[in-house]
Amino acid sequence: MHVKKGDMVVVISGDDKGKKGKILKAFPKTGKVLVEGVNIVTKHQKPRPGIQQAGIIHEEAPINSSKVMLFCPNCNRGVRYKTEILENGEKIRVCKKCNESLDK
Incomplete structure (x- = not known):
């Protein structure tokens, strides 16, 4: 894969074209990455006793x-x-x- 966790990337196609963000997680087997603030999906969460409240949450999905x-x-x-x-x-x-070097 040409990018890795922690890299700053820009989206070049799709609904979020032009957005910048940091890679939170990379999935090399599927060829997908999780980018901060990109591809936000709405998820309906069921409550879990003592762990989580119910509600509608927004989170990033892999692209x-x-x-x-x-x-x-x-x-x-x-x-x-x-x-x-x-x-x-x-x-x-x-x-x-x-x-210029792109690695820190």
Whole structure:
């Protein structure tokens, strides 16, 4: 998968096109990601004694990872990236437009 937990991404297609958010969870087997504030669904919750109240809650649902693009804070938009290997053998992701590191 081209993105991982903690990455800032921008949605490139669908109802939430243009929204930015951080990846909360990645599901590599299904190819989906859970993005903060994106793909909000309404869920009707039954009460559980001592644990949870009943009601209508709004929460994020997973979207396909192909619908998100890694966000570059330097370019201020979604970008493609390339992988570079440093002298110490560490791999980092680098923006193809501005050649800035996307990994912290």
